[in-house]
Amino acid sequence: xxxxxxxxxxxxxxxxxxxxxxxxxxxxxxxxxxxxxxxxxxxxxxxxxxxxxxxxxxxxxxxxxxxxxxxxxxxxxxxxxxxxxxxxxxxxxxxxxxxxxxxxxxxxxxxxxxxxxxx
Amino acid sequence: xxxxxxxxxxxxxxxxxxxxxxxxxxxxxxxxxxxxxxxxxxxxxxxxxxxxxxxxxxxxxxxxxxxxxxxxxxxxxxxxxxxxxxxxxxxxxxxxxxxxxxxxxxx
Numbered sequence: 001x002x003x004x005x006x007x008x009x010x011x012x013x014x015x016x017x018x019x020x021x022x023x024x025x026x027x028x029x030x031x032x033x034x035x036x037x038x039x040x041x042x043x044x045x046x047x048x049x050x051x052x053x054x055x056x057x058x059x060x061x062x063x064x065x066x067x068x069x070x071x072x073x074x075x076x077x078x079x080x081x082x083x084x085x086x087x088x089x090x091x092x093x094x095x096x097x098x099x100x101x102x103x104x105x106x107x108x109x110x111x112x113x114x115x116x117x118x119x
Numbered sequence: 120x121x122x123x124x125x126x127x128x129x130x131x132x133x134x135x136x137x138x139x140x141x142x143x144x145x146x147x148x149x150x151x152x153x154x155x156x157x158x159x160x161x162x163x164x165x166x167x168x169x170x171x172x173x174x175x176x177x178x179x180x181x182x183x184x185x186x187x188x189x190x191x192x193x194x195x196x197x198x199x200x201x202x203x204x205x206x207x208x209x210x211x212x213x214x215x216x217x218x219x220x221x222x223x224x225x226x
Contacts, residue, residue: 047163047206047217062214063120096162104210105153107165107174 002027004097004110012091012117018084022097022110029078030055035100038071038082040093041112048093052100053080060103087117121145121209125218131226138194140221142185142207150186151211157220158203166205167192197223 008020022036029036037052051061053071061069065084073080084091094114098106122145132138142152150170155163165174167183170190180195194201202225207218 046219047208049215049217060213064214098162103215104151105165105168105208106155106163107168109162109164112162 002099002108004099004108006095006097006110006113008113008115010114010116012087012115013119014088014117015086018082018087018091018095018115018117020082020095020097020113020115021079022081023077023079024099025078029073029080030075033101035103036073036080037098037100037106039096039098039106039109041096042090042093050082050084050095052103089117091115092117120214121148121212121216123207123209123216123218125205125207125221127221128219129222129224131224132197133226134199135196136226138197138201138223140192140194140205140223142190142192142218144188144190144209144211147187148209148211151209152183152185152190153208153210154181154183154192155206155208156201156203157206163206194223 003025005023012018035052035054038050051071053059053073068085070083094112096112098109100106124143126141152170154167157163171183182193184191204220204222206220
């Protein structure tokens with residue numbers, strides 16, 4: 001059974017870079033049918049798509065975050081990563097990683113990790 | 120960007136009753152729509168994709184319908200474990216976007 005797990009600092013200083021990793025177990029990140037994505041959810045709010053990556057390194061990002069987002073993949077470690085630069089309090093959210101079939105729906109999701117931007 | 124609007128914001132339903140949730144897209148998305156269920160403290164779970172296809176392991180009481188701009192998620196007989204927040208998501212075009220959610224609460 002495929003499982004995803006987010007990891008990274010829970011607290012980030014304003015103007016710094018948020019860095020998270022999603023480790024995939026129970027399956028290969030190099031499976032050609034799937035892309036791998038990041039979604040976030042501010043406290044008590046809805047879901048926002050951040051971006052996706054294919055095992056080859058191809059990416060798509062949300063234009064609202066495009067200039068600040070980098071998603072990368074390490075197939076040897078079976079994980080992919082998110083970097084979000086110049087963070088502000090508005091970037092405080094639960095960050096989820098998920099698998100996406102053909103850049104469509106997301107399934108399954110990791111349990112999520114809360115990142116707070118604060119000094 | 121395609122804007123997804125869900126209604127109502129909150130739906131109060133008694134156990135055993137039927138719940139009907141709506142999702143509207145700001146432009147046609149064909150049947151490129153998914154529904155998710157999110158319980159407190161948990162990640163979203165995929166319920167429906169392709170507007171009407173149930174995901175693996177999803178009970179038959181969940182059904183989806185619609186195409187174009189108007190979509191519906193129906194829960195035929197609400198069970199205690201179904202009280203949660205439900206989100207729709209379009210994948211017709213970039214960026215992928217979600218609706219604001221409908222909370223289904225116990226009446």
